[in-house]
Amino acid sequence: MNSLRVRALPGRLGQRERAFLVRVIWFVLGFVFALWCCYDMAARSAKRWDSREGEAFLFVAILSSHKTEHLRNAARQTWLKLAVASERRGAKGVPRKWVEKLLQEQRQFNDVVVIYEAADTYETLTSKLVYSLQWVVKHYYFDFLLKLDDDSFARVDAIADELAQWKQDHPGRELYWGYFAGNAPVFTSGKWAEQTWYLRDGYYLPYARGGGYVLSLGAARHVGTMGVIIFEQYSSEDVSVGVWTAPLRLERWHDRRFDTEYRSRGCFNSxxxxxxxxxxxxxxxxxxxxxxxxxxxxxxxxxxxxxYNWSVPPVQCCVRNMTDATLRRPRTLRLRHSL
Structure with a gap:
């Protein structure tokens, strides 16, 4: 598989080229205690960055299932040709024959990491996210992490260019980038039902829709480091990330070029x-x-x-009255890519 390398703008790793790495990840975290502990752990773990197994400017993490091999193969043959691909997948509770099939897939493509701590069901997406993000933070240094579902198509080259420019324009800032919702009602029944929601009457906190979103290193480490301690786990992993990052001082970038809702808004080249x-x-x-x-x-x-209107209460944030036909198409001119 070809490796797409990006010459990153000046940052922690200097001018060295950083390879795109792809993992399927899942993550969860804690709250008040987490904020103190996160900084303490971050200070200690910062000394160990040199021992990481790999480094990436953009780390792409794809949530997948043992039942969706056809989507993984489609991704490998299409947009993942721009990246070195590695996926992280839950295996707890998966029949042995499926685990063996996943291991065979790993041997064939060398892009699967089987995770045994989490069950491979929708109800455990949040906990699977936690175990995977912990693994990623432990083994890799990266500037940004792009989380995707396995039925998403991503322009990773264009996303990397946007992030390189953003990093240059916002030195020292943390980022949470995607298509935000602030007026989504809390589900009280069905597989998305929340049994322990006490944070806001009737609505979720603002969060980026789960089909795809980006977290900068600091935000991802905050989530990954505190994932198994005390933060409440909610039914939807994207809602959980919105809650967990709510107290963080970071840039929340709502971008209509992320078509990441539960239904696609259409097909636009932007x-x-x-x-x-x-x-x-x-x-x-x-x-x-x-x-x-x-x-x-x-x-x-x-x-x-x-x-998204950030100047009004969240329930008034999102008046659906725009077409995406006027959005500019992505360009991949800022960085030099070599296959």
């Missing part, structure tokens, strides 16, 4: 992440990208989008 894609749709988008330098042969809008 999108950096497109959620709810089938394997055949990934192949088609990648083929269009290779032939015409744009993933959508014809752009189409299925739903309106919104700009």
């Amino acid at each position: 999108y950096l992440v497109t959620h709810k894609q089938t394997a055949s749709m990934m192949y088609e988008m990648y083929r269009n990208l290779q032939q015409d330098r744009k993933p959508c042969q014809r752009e189409a809008r299925w739903r309106l989008s919104y700009e």
